[in-house]
Amino acid sequence: xxxxxxxxxxxxxxxxxxxxxxxxxAAWIARDADATALLGExxxxxxxxxxxxxxxxxxxxxxxxxxxxxREIERTxxxxxxxxxxSLFTWFRRALIPLGxxxxxxxxxxxxxxxxxxxxxxxxxxxxxxxxxxxxxxYRDDTQDMTVVWLSYPTENKFAEKSSADTLPAK
Amino acid sequence: MAESAYSSAEDIALVRLAQKGDTDAFEELVxxxxxxxxxxxxxxxxxxxxxxxxSQEAWVKGWQRLAQxxxxxxxxxxxxxxxxxxxxxELRKQKRRRTESIEELDEESGGVERQxxxxxxxPTERLERGELRQRIDxxxxxxxxxxxxxxxxxxxxxxxxxxxxxxxxxxxxxxxSRLFYARRKLASLLADLKQQ
Numbered sequence: 526x527x528x529x530x531x532x533x534x535x536x537x538x539x540x541x542x543x544x545x546x547x548x549x550x551a552a553w554i555a556r557d558a559d560a561t562a563l564l565g566e567x568x569x570x571x572x573x574x575x576x577x578x579x580x581x582x583x584x585x586x587x588x589x590x591x592x593x594x595x596r597e598i599e600r601t602x603x604x605x606x607x608x609x610x611x612s613l614f615t616w617f618r619r620a621l622i623p624l625g626x627x628x629x630x631x632x633x634x635x636x637x638x639x640x641x642x643x644x645x646x647x648x649x650x651x652x653x654x655x656x657x658x659x660x661x662x663x664y665r666d667d668t669q670d671m672t673v674v675w676l677s678y679p680t681e682n683k684f685a686e687k688s689s690a691d692t693l694p695a696k
Numbered sequence: 697m698a699e700s701a702y703s704s705a706e707d708i709a710l711v712r713l714a715q716k717g718d719t720d721a722f723e724e725l726v727x728x729x730x731x732x733x734x735x736x737x738x739x740x741x742x743x744x745x746x747x748x749x750x751s752q753e754a755w756v757k758g759w760q761r762l763a764q765x766x767x768x769x770x771x772x773x774x775x776x777x778x779x780x781x782x783x784x785x786e787l788r789k790q791k792r793r794r795t796e797s798i799e800e801l802d803e804e805s806g807g808v809e810r811q812x813x814x815x816x817x818x819p820t821e822r823l824e825r826g827e828l829r830q831r832i833d834x835x836x837x838x839x840x841x842x843x844x845x846x847x848x849x850x851x852x853x854x855x856x857x858x859x860x861x862x863x864x865x866x867x868x869x870x871x872x873s874r875l876f877y878a879r880r881k882l883a884s885l886l887a888d889l890k891q892q
Contacts, residue, residue, distance in 0.1 A: 532872045535879070539850075541857055562814045569818045570879045573886065574851040577825075579833040583734040583751070584744065590730055591723050594755045598719075601756065 526559055534560060538567050628661060697721070707771040715762050722762075726755055729772050733779050739848045740783035742837055750786060754779035777863075780853065784863060787841045815883045835885035843878035850875055 530553075536542045537550040554560045583590060649666040662675040702710065702724040713721035733754055737747035758775045765774055823831070836844055849855045849863065860871045 528873075532869075532876055535876050536857075536872065539857070559814075566815050566883050567876075567879055569815070570883045570886070571851065573818075573828065573832060574847065574882075577829050577832050578735060578739060578848075578852045579836065580829065581735050581738050582731050583748070585748065587727050587730070590752070591726055593752055594726060594759075595719065595723075597752065597756045598759050601760065 526563070530560075531563065534564055535567055538564060538571065708767060711762070711765060711767070711771050714759070715765070722759055725771065725775075729775060730755075732772065733775060736776055736848070736852070737779050737783055739836070739852060740780065740841075740845055741786070742844070746786065750782050751779055754782055757782070776853065780849065780863060784845065784865075787845060788865075791841070812880055812884055815887045831886060835882055838885055839878065839881060842874055843881060846871060846874040847878045847882065 533542065533546070533550055534554070537547055537554075542550060554564055585593075649664060649668075651665070652663040653660070655661075660676070664673045664675075665671075697705075697713070697718075697720070699720075702720060705713075705721075705724070707725065707728070710721040710725050714725065730751065734747055734751045737750045737754070738744065741747050741750065754775060757778050761778075765771065836847070839847070845864065846860060849860045855863070857868045857871050857875075860875075861868045864871065
């Protein structure tokens with residue numbers, strides 16, 4: 526018996542087969558002793574488990590269990606009340622990074638599509654776009670056919686540096 | 697509300713009160729269902745300490761997500777699904793931490809169980825309820841986490857293949873395969889326990 530047939534037999538037992546497949550499997554079971562035997566074993570195992578989940582009781586009193594849950598609920602509530610929520614201004618500032626990138630890429634695209642007539646820049650071109658605190662610096666080299674865009678966000682960089690510094694062990 | 701009123705109220709009434717911030721109503725829900733939640737966590741983990749921690753975590757999560765409970769299922773089913781998800785997460789974490797052993801690979805592929813002869817006699821026949829329960833308990837304790845989890849979800853929680861696949865984050869084919877090998881392994885373990 527193949528693995529596929531075995532799994533089909535089990536799906537038949539669990540009522541997970543479409544009706545047409547179910548009829549097919551029922552006919553197969555009727556004429557195949559091995560299939561009948563395997564179905565019998567699967568059925569016995571399934572029936573043995575029904576209603577026989579191990580009976581265990583929580584090894585703590587009602588009061589003690591609830592006191593732990595209540596303490597945890599109160600602790601998480603306090604933490605969420607203290608945690609600073611991201612303001613609309615913060616979201617706007619975060620949006621400046623992709624906005625700056627889009628502007629910088631747009632500039633590169635304009636230069637590429639509409640080059641100054643008769644000019645093929647032997648010298649690399651640069652463009653610097655600042656949107657709020659975010660900075661997008663574009664470098665274009667026609668001779669190498671290469672464009673590079675740097676994005677930076679000073680405020681977040683400062684924050685990252687500060688966070689790293691805070692985690693350094695005290696001397 | 698008086699204490700006696702809480703104890704006589706239906707689950708859904710207590711849930712509505714708890715949704716408004718009534719912790720006494722929530723305490724009554726915890727008291728009613730704590731053993732079931734712990735038993736389900738224990739069935740999945742087979743470790744009392746972990747089961748206590750996970751059931752406590754489930755109640756805390758239940759409180760935090762109470763606003764999401766719409767009453768589509770019973771409260772008991774809803775909170776049970778929370779503890780099951782926490783247990784599955786914990787089992788996944790433990791699996792990542794463990795070094796994959798040869799035994800685990802074998803169990804995943806079902807190599808051993810596929811070759812096992814069919815157990816033709818019913819290994820649980822003529823057993824007292826208590827004895828049967830004890831044997832099932834012993835057999836479940838000897839199974840791998842993956843096999844036991846799929847059995848618990850299918851046989852005790854009565855979840856369909858697709859529901860199990862979603863909960864375990866795997867394909868329906870994997871669920872079918874794991875369930876098949878878990879059942880075969882259990883049949884063999886129960887037969888061995890009968891012979892002892």
